[in-house]
Amino acid sequence: MIANLIDINSNTTQLQVTTGSATQSGNISESNGPRPLEKTGAGTLNLTGINTFTGALTISGGGLGLSNGNAVADTAPVVVDGGTVLTVNNTETIGSLSGAGNVNIAAGQTLTTGGNGSSTTFSGAIAELAATAALTKTGGGRLNLTGDSSYTGPTTVDGGTLAVNGSIVSDVTVNGGRLGGSGRVGAVTVTGGTFAPGNSIGTMTVMGDFLLAPGTVYEVEAGPGANNSDKVIVVGTVNITGATLRVLAQNGNYAASTNYLIIDNDGTDPVAGPFGNVTTNLAFLSPSVSYTGGSGNDVVLTLTRNQTSMPGVADTPDQGSVARALSRFPTDNPLFLAVLNQTAAGARQAFDALSGEIHATLPGILADDSRYVREAVLGRLMQANATSGSHTQVASLGAAGPQVASLDANAMALGSKFLGEDMPAPGPDLAFWTRAYGAWGDFDGDGNAATADRDLGGFVSGMDANIGGSWRAGLATGASFSSVDVDARTSSADVESYHLGGYLGGMTGAFAVRGGGMWAWNNIDTSRAVVFPGFFERQKSSYDADTGQFFGEVAYPTQVMGLGVEPFGGLAYVTIDSDSFKEHGGALASLRGADIDQDVGYSTLGLRAATTMQLGGMQLVPHLSAAWQHAFDDVTPGAALAFASTGIGFGIEGVPLAQDSALIDAGLDFALGPNTTAGVSYTGQFGDGVQDNGVKGRFTWLF
Numbered sequence: 001m002i003a004n005l006i007d008i009n010s011n012t013t014q015l016q017v018t019t020g021s022a023t024q025s026g027n028i029s030e031s032n033g034p035r036p037l038e039k040t041g042a043g044t045l046n047l048t049g050i051n052t053f054t055g056a057l058t059i060s061g062g063g064l065g066l067s068n069g070n071a072v073a074d075t076a077p078v079v080v081d082g083g084t085v086l087t088v089n090n091t092e093t094i095g096s097l098s099g100a101g102n103v104n105i106a107a108g109q110t111l112t113t114g115g116n117g118s119s120t121t122f123s124g125a126i127a128e129l130a131a132t133a134a135l136t137k138t139g140g141g142r143l144n145l146t147g148d149s150s151y152t153g154p155t156t157v158d159g160g161t162l163a164v165n166g167s168i169v170s171d172v173t174v175n176g177g178r179l180g181g182s183g184r185v186g187a188v189t190v191t192g193g194t195f196a197p198g199n200s201i202g203t204m205t206v207m208g209d210f211l212l213a214p215g216t217v218y219e220v221e222a223g224p225g226a227n228n229s230d231k232v233i234v235v236g237t238v239n240i241t242g243a244t245l246r247v248l249a250q251n252g253n254y255a256a257s258t259n260y261l262i263i264d265n266d267g268t269d270p271v272a273g274p275f276g277n278v279t280t281n282l283a284f285l286s287p288s289v290s291y292t293g294g295s296g297n298d299v300v301l302t303l304t305r306n307q308t309s310m311p312g313v314a315d316t317p318d319q320g321s322v323a324r325a326l327s328r329f330p331t332d333n334p335l336f337l338a339v340l341n342q343t344a345a346g347a348r349q350a351f352d353a354l355s356g357e358i359h360a361t362l363p364g365i366l367a368d369d370s371r372y373v374r375e376a377v378l379g380r381l382m383q384a385n386a387t388s389g390s391h392t393q394v395a396s397l398g399a400a401g402p403q404v405a406s407l408d409a410n411a412m413a414l415g416s417k418f419l420g421e422d423m424p425a426p427g428p429d430l431a432f433w434t435r436a437y438g439a440w441g442d443f444d445g446d447g448n449a450a451t452a453d454r455d456l457g458g459f460v461s462g463m464d465a466n467i468g469g470s471w472r473a474g475l476a477t478g479a480s481f482s483s484v485d486v487d488a489r490t491s492s493a494d495v496e497s498y499h500l501g502g503y504l505g506g507m508t509g510a511f512a513v514r515g516g517g518m519w520a521w522n523n524i525d526t527s528r529a530v531v532f533p534g535f536f537e538r539q540k541s542s543y544d545a546d547t548g549q550f551f552g553e554v555a556y557p558t559q560v561m562g563l564g565v566e567p568f569g570g571l572a573y574v575t576i577d578s579d580s581f582k583e584h585g586g587a588l589a590s591l592r593g594a595d596i597d598q599d600v601g602y603s604t605l606g607l608r609a610a611t612t613m614q615l616g617g618m619q620l621v622p623h624l625s626a627a628w629q630h631a632f633d634d635v636t637p638g639a640a641l642a643f644a645s646t647g648i649g650f651g652i653e654g655v656p657l658a659q660d661s662a663l664i665d666a667g668l669d670f671a672l673g674p675n676t677t678a679g680v681s682y683t684g685q686f687g688d689g690v691q692d693n694g695v696k697g698r699f700t701w702l703f
Contacts, residue, residue, distance in 0.1 A: 013036070013037050013038070014037075014038045014039075015037065015038070015039050015040070016040045016041040017039075017040075017042075017043030017044060017045045017062060018041040018042060019042060019043045020043050020044070021043055021046060022043065022044075022045050022046070023045075023046045023047075023048055024046070024047050025048045025049045026049050027049050027050055027051060027052065028047070028049065028051040028052070029051070029052045029053055030052070030053040030055060034053075034055035034056075036055040036056045036057075037053060037055060037056075037057050037058070038058045038060055039057075039058070039059045039060065040060055040061045040062075041061050042061055042062045043062045043063075044062055044063035044085075044087075045062070045063070045064050046064075046065035046067055046089075047064070047065065047066055047067065047071040047072075048068050048071070049068060049071070050070045050071075051068075051070065051072060052073060053073060053076065054073045054095075055076065056076065056077040056078075056079060057072055057076055057078045057094075058079040058081065059080050059081060059084040059085075059086055059099075059101065060081045060084065061084060062084060063084060063085040063086070064084075064085075064086055064087070065087040065089055066086070066087070066088050066089060066090065066092045067089040067090055068090060069091055069092060072092060072093075073095070074094070074095065074115045075115050075116040076094055076095045076116075077094075077095050077096045077098070077116060077118060077120075078094045078095070078096065078097055078099075078113075079098050079099045080097070080100070080101035080102070080103060080122075081099050081101055082099070082100035082124070083101060084099075084102075085101060085102045085103075085104060086101065086102070086103045086104070087129075088104065088106060088109055088111045088133075089109070090106070090109055091109045091112075092109075092110075092111055092112070093115060094111070094112070094113050094115070095113070095114075095115050095116030095118065096113055096114060096115075096118040096120045096141065097113045097120060097122050098122055099122060099124060100122075100123045100147075101124045102124050102125050103122075103124065104127050104129050105126065105128050105129065105134070105135075105151060105153075106129045106130070106133065107128060107129055107130030107131050107132060107133065108131075108132055108133070108153075109133055109134070110133070110134040110135070110136055111126075111133075111134070111135055111136070112135075112136040112137075113135075113136070113137060114137050114139030114140075114141055114159065114160050115138055115139050116139065116141070117139045117140045117141045117160075118139075119141040119143075119144075120141070120142075120143060120144070121143075122143065122144070122145055122146070122147065123166075124147045125147045125148055125149050125150065126145075126147070126149035126150075127149065127150045127151055128150070128151040128152065131152065132153040133151040133152070133153045134153035134154050134155070134156070134170075135151065135153075135155045135156070136156045136158060137155075137156070137158065137159070137160060137161075138158045138159045138160065139159050139160050140159060140160050141160050142160060142162075142163060143161070143162050143163070144165060145165065145166055145168065145183070146165045146166045147166045149166065149168045149170070151168070151169075152169055152170060153170060154170060154171055154172075154173060155170040155171065155172045155173070155186075156172075156173050156175065157172065157174045157176065157177045157178070157179055158175050158176050159176050159177045160177045160178075161178045161179075161180060162177070162178075162180070162181075163179075163180045163181035163199060164179070164180075164181040164183040164184070165181045165199065166184075167183050167184040167185070168183075168185055168186065169186055169207070170185070170186050171185075171186040171187040171189070172185050172187070172188050172189070173188075173189045173190075173191065174188070174189070174190040174193045174194075174195065174216075175191055175192050175193065176193045177193050178195070178196050178219075179193075179195050179196070180196040180197060180198060180199065180204070181198070181204060182197065182198055182199060182202035182203055182204060183204065184204075184205045184207060185204065185205070185206055187206065187207070187208025187209045187210070187211075187236060188206050188208070188209075188210050188211070189209075189211045189213075190212045190243075191213045191216070192213070192215075192216060193216060193217070194216070194217040194218075194219050195212060195216070195217070195218050195219070196217075196219035196220075196221075196230070197220075197230045197232050198230045200221060201221050201222075201223060201228065201230055201250075202230060202231075203230070203231045203232070203233060204231075204232050204233070205232075205233045205235070206232055206234045206235065206236065207235050208236045209236040209237045209238075209239075210232065210234040210236060210237070210239070210240075210263075212239070213242070213243065214241065214242025214243060214276060215242065215243070215244070215276075216243050217243065217244045217245075217246050218240065218244070218245050218275075219246045219248060220245065220247050220248065220301065221248045221249075222247055222248070222249045222250065222260050222301070222303065223250040224250075224254050224255075224258070225258070226258055226259055226260070227259070227260055227261050228260070229260035229261075229262055231260075231262055232262070232263055232264070233264045233266060234263060234264070234265050234266060234267060235267060236267050237267055237269045237272070238265050238267065238269075238271045238272065238273075238299075239271075239272040239273075240274070240275055240299070241273055241274070241276070242275075242276040243275055244275060244276060244277040245262075245277070245278045245279070245287070245289065245301070246279050247278070247279065247280040247281070247282075247287050247301065248281050249280055249281060249285060249303060249341070251338070251341050251342060251346070251533045251534035251535075252534065253334075253337045253338075253341060254285060254303060254305075254340075254341050256304065256305045257302060257303070257304045258302065258303050258304075259293075259300055260301040260302070260303070261293065261298055261299075261300055261301075262300070262301045263298055264298055265297045265298050265299070267297075268297075269297070270291075270292075270297040271298070271299055273291050273299070274289065274291060280303070281343045282303070282341060282343055283308055283313045283342060283344040283346075283347050284305060284306060284308050284340050284341070284342075285303045285304065285305060285306060285341070286303070286304050286305075286306040287301060287302070287303055288302045288304065289301055290302065305340075309323075309327060310323035310324070310326050310327045310339065310347065310351075311324050311327065313344045313347050313348060314347075314348065314351055316448045317448050318351070318352070318357060318449065318653060319348055319351035319352060319355070320351075321355075321650040321651055321652060322351040322352075322354050322355050322650055322652075323351055324650065325642075325643065325649065325650040326339055326351075326354075326648075329646055329648065333645075333646070334588055335588040335643075335645070338350070338535045339351075339354075339532075342532065343533075346532055349531075349533070350535070352450075352488070352489060353489065353490070353529075353530045353531055353532050353535075353589075354530060354589055355489070355652050356528070356583075356591045356593070356639070356641050356652060357449055357450065357486060357489050357491065357654060358484070358486050358489060358491035358492070358493055358526055358528055358654075359526065359541075359581075359591075359593050359596070359639045359652070359654075360449070360596075360637050360638050360639035360652045360653055361449060361484070361637065361654030361655045362484060362493055362495070362524065362637075362654070363545070363578065363596055363598040363637040363639075363654070364635075364636075364637035364654050364655055364656065364657050365443065365454055365482075365484055365655075366495070366497075366520075366522060366545065366547050366576050367547070367576055367598060367637075367657065368441075368443075368657055368690075368692075369454075369456055369480070369482060369497075370518075370520070370547055370549050370572075370574045371663075371685075372437050372439065372458065372480070372694075373458075373460050373480075373499050373501075373518050373549075374518070374549060374572055375683075376402060376435040376437070376476070377460065377501070377503045377518065377551075378516075378553060378570070380402050380433050380435075380462060380464070380474070380476075380503070381505035381512075381514040381516075382397060382398070382512070382514065382555065382608070383397075383402070383433075384398075384431070384464070384505065385470065385505065385506070385512045385514075385555075385557060386398035386557060386564070386566075393559045393563055393564035393610070393611055393612065394557050394558065394559055394566075395612075396610040396611055396621050397564045397566055397608055397609075397610045397623065402433045402460075429465070430463055430464070431463065431464050431465070431472075432461070432462070433461065433462050433463070433464075434459060434460065434461040434462075435459065435460050435461075435696070436458070436696070437456075437457070437458060437460075437683075437694055438456065438457040438458075438694055438695060438696075439455075439457075439683070439692055439693060439694030440453075440454070440455045440456070440692075440693055440694075441453070441454045441685070441690065441691060441692030441693065442454075442690070442691050442692075443655045443689065443690055444655070444689035444690065445488070445655060445689075446655065446656055446689065449653055449654050449655045449656070450486050450487075450488035451487070451488065451655070452484055452485065452654075452655050453484070453485045453487070454482055454483070454484045454485075454692075455482060455483050456480060456482040456694075457482075458478060458479055458480025458481060458497070459478050459479065459480075460477070461477060461478055462474050462475060462476035462477070462503070464503070469506060469507070470506045470507040471504070471505070471506030471507075472504070472505060472506060473502070473503070473504045474503055475500075475502050475503075476499070476500070476501055476502070476503060476516070477498075477499055477500045477501075478499040479496070479497065479498050479499065480496075480499070480520075481494075481496055481497070482495045482497070483495075489528065490528060490529040490531055491526065491528035491529075492527050493524055493525065493526045493527075494524075494525045495522055495523070495524050495525075496522070496523045497520045497521065497523075497547070498520065498521050499518055499519070499520045500518070500520075501516055501517050501518030502516060502517060503515065503516030504516065510556060510558070511554055511556055512554070512556070512557055512566075513554055514553050514555070515550075515551060515552030516550075516551060516552075517548070517550045517551070518548075518549050519546065519547070519549075520546065520547035520548075521544065521546060522545040522546065522547060523542075523544055524542065524543055524544065524545055524578070525540070525541070525542050526541045526542075526583075527539070527540050528540075535589075537585055537586025537589045537590075538585045538586065539583040539584070539585035539586065539589060539590050539591070540583060540585055541581045541582065541583040541584065541593075542581070543578060543579045543580070543581035543593075544578070544579045545576060545577065545579065545596070546576070546577045546578075547574065547575070547576055548574070548575045548577075549572055549573065549574040550572070550573050551571065551572035551573070552572075553568050553569060553570030553571075553604070554568065554569055554570070555567065555568035555569075555608075556568070562611060563609050563610070563611045564610045564611060565607065565608065565609045566607070566609075567606075567607050568604075568606055568608065568627075569603075569606075570602075570603070570604040570605075571601070571602070571603055571604075572601070572602040572603075573599070573600075573601055574599070574600045574601075574602065575598070575600075576596070576597065576598040576599075576637075577595065577596070577597050578595060578596040578597075579595065580593055580594050582644055583644065587645065588645060589643075590643075590644040590645070591641045591643060592641065592643075592644050592647075593639055593640070593642075594639075594640040594641075596637075596638075596640070598634050598637050598638075599633055600631055600632075600633055600634055600635060600657065601631070601633045602630070602632075603629070603630045604627050604629050604663070605627060605628050606625060606626055606628065606663065607625070607626060607627070608623070608624070608625040609623065609624050609625075610622065610623035618670055618671055619670065620668060620671075621668070621669040621670070621679075622667070622668050622669075623667055623668075623669070623681070624666045625663070625665040625666075626662065626663070626664055627662070627663040628660065628661075628663075629660070629661050629662075629663050629685070629687075630659065630660055631658065631659050631660075632659070635656055635657045636654070636656040637653070637654040637655070637656075638651060638652060638654065639651070639652050655689075656689070657690070658685075658687025658688050658689055658690040659687075660687060660688065661685050661686055661687025661688075661690060662684075662685070662686045662687070663683075663685055664682070664683065664684045664685075665681060665682070665684075667679055667680055667681020667696070668680065668681070680695070680696070681695070681696045682695055682696075683696060
């Protein structure tokens with residue numbers, strides 16, 4: 001006998017008994033968290049002490065006896081390797097049981113396992129040393145028994161899952177959790193919890209009576225095809241009175257009516273029933289039960305196409321639109337059948353996946369992105385007005401404009417100069433300018449259309465000249481590149497846009513009048529994955545769209561208390577017109593799209609302010625613009641689409657534009673040297689469901 005106290009403080013501690021047997025009566029503990037213990041050697045070690053170690057106990061050789069009732073911590077995993085033996089001499093609780101060896105339980109004793117919540121497989125045999133040894137499953141994990149066990153005492157399931165995929169002769173009582181598997185057991189009594197034969201679809205054999213108490217659940221998985229379901233074969237009496245039959249039907253193409261033998265009653269007594277409740281997870285199939293099928297005392301489940309319409313399970317207008325289109329499909333169409341045999345949640349997922357919503361959302365985002373080109377042109381006209389004004393601080397408003405190069409007899413000057421320097425003359429000289437911009441935005445879903453994320457980058461360049469007095473006219477061009485993601489619809493789009501237009505502005509008395517028009521040619525590439533249970537296709541398309549806009553504003557530039565200020569109001573009209581298109585990819589879910597038209601109006605009311613100051617010999621020009629933008633007319637984009645395989649059409653709405661939003665532009669320009677300036681500014685749009693952020697930078701070198 002070994003009475004030493006053992007403290008496990010290394011990664012692995014081995015207790016070796018090479019021959020015969022030995023007893024460890026001292027406490028085995030651990031330091032610094034769970035540490036594993038391994039029994040090695042061909043001999044047998046008997047643990048009689050109260051042990052507190054919680055690491056894994058592995059029997060890799062010989063045998064190990066547990067003879068105290070506390071020989072192993074209640075949460076410790078126990079692994080019984082093939083060719084080894086675990087002997088339970090007293091009622092014992094362990095965390096989990098796994099391995100391929102043998103477990104022997106003394107007469108009248110119980111082995112309880114599952115307390116650590118792990119899911120394990122034990123492929124060895126559980127036997128009893130004399131009679132009536134017992135096994136109890138607790139915790140939240142799954143114990144999979146694949147061997148042939150001979151113990152005759154009770155098996156109890158109090159939690160988690162006991163899956164019998166070998167055989168036990170023991171009667172099983174389920175008080176909580178679930179009993180499943182495709183093996184053989186003794187009598188089964190379910191007082192609480194679930195009986196679910198099979199691991200997927202499978203059959204369990206009950207060599208005794210089968211009782212489901214009222215309120216308990218018999219869970220049956222079923223698939224397309226007659227008798228393709230879980231089943232229990234009962235050699236005894238069957239009583240299911242008041243229990244619930246829960247049918248989990250798999251996706252597939254079901255016939256109008258399909259029968260499944262779910263209880264094969266090999267006993268002579270008729271089934272005592274009926275079920276208290278019968279449910280199914282499929283939206284368009286209804287379950288019914290016969291208690292006299294087969295040989296006259298079996299239980300047969302029938303799944304029949306019900307009268308629930310596809311639009312009846314839709315939750316949103318877009319889902320309903322797709323559902324109504326699918327309802328007009330031929331009843332043998334593969335896409336129709338793929339949606340028909342879904343759960344209600346699966347059908348709604350299918351409606352969303354099939355909707356092609358990205359095509360409806362894109363026009364709205366293109367309309368919203370037109371703001372960046374419009375602001376660049378108006379910013380140049382504002383800059384020209386400011387630098388030709390009579391007030392000193394009004395000129396500081398021009399710092400918010402684009403980079404400018406003006407050609408005169410002396411130099412090529414990049415950018416407007418700071419106060420105190422000679423400003424570019426408003427005469428007949430040509431001025432060349434450019435502005436680069438980048439932004440990232442979120443367009444929140446409205447409960448119908450899903451949220452879209454957009455990243456944008458581009459530039460606008462132009463040239464203008466004085467045409468008399470303070471008036472200037474010019475041409476502008478540019479390009480932009482954006483990506484749009486609608487993650488909830490596994491859809492995305494890449495857009496290349498090329499811009500061209502003209503503008504005009506000048507002073508009318510004390511007021512500045514500015515306006516212009518721009519046209520953009522957009523090349524669109526979309527990609528979307530059509531994914532719902534049991535279905536996957538990838539669809540792509542390429543098509544063109546045009547963006548046209550006309551805009552103008554009236555401003556009053558003046559000086560107030562050392563600040564250059566400019567109240568302004570503006571209007572813009574934006575029109576989007578796309579070509580028709582056809583998606584390419586899978587044959588079932590591809591869509592055709594008709595021309596998409598969207599017209600949006602914008603009104604803007606705001607204030608710009610700027611000033612020039614000195615800081616330690618450096619000249620600074622902070623500037624700020626704040627405005628309220630109101631969108632009107634066609635603020636919810638839409639698309640007319642049709643399934644390419646059938647030509648059946650439907651309408652879809654995309655993410656709506658924010659009707660009211662705040663536009664913010666704040667920045668700071670500063671002189672780095674006599675001929676060098678730099679600046680950075682932030683621009684943002686904040687509205688109901690829309691948040692867009694951008695950064696602009698500028699660098700000017702005069703030479």
